[in-house]
Amino acid sequence: MKKLVVLILALVLTAGVVYAKELTMAKRAGEYTIQFKLDKKSPVIGDNAAEVEITDINGRLVTDAKVKLDYSMPAMPGMPAMNYSADVTHTGEVYHAILNLSMAGSWNIDIKVTHNKKTATAKFTIDAK
Numbered sequence: 001m002k003k004l005v006v007l008i009l010a011l012v013l014t015a016g017v018v019y020a021k022e023l024t025m026a027k028r029a030g031e032y033t034i035q036f037k038l039d040k041k042s043p044v045i046g047d048n049a050a051e052v053e054i055t056d057i058n059g060r061l062v063t064d065a066k067v068k069l070d071y072s073m074p075a076m077p078g079m080p081a082m083n084y085s086a087d088v089t090h091t092g093e094v095y096h097a098i099l100n101l102s103m104a105g106s107w108n109i110d111i112k113v114t115h116n117k118k119t120a121t122a123k124f125t126i127d128a129k
């Protein structure tokens, strides 16, 4: 058990270092502000770690929302539309997901937040290289 705690602590600290070089975007969605962060300044083909932080109208962190993160690329010549849903996990005050981007180009990110029986969606665009 103690080892597990140390491991988790190490992961949290490492994540803090990783997130220092990050891409951060924020959008208003309904009563909430949704902050979307990626572990890299420029998203890459493959895995990208995302972090979602939700604050309410009073600037308080919302830690009990249901968060859905979908990412997609519209159809292009020789490629059908691609739509994925990320598994969103909740640790502490933020939500985490891994986005596996299969090709370079522009991806649409839809973050749907359900809280207090209300749903709000924030849309972001990232450019994978």
Ligand SMILES: [Cu+2]
Residues within 6 Å of the ligand: 073, 074, 076, 079, 103, 105
């Ligand atoms: Cu494509």
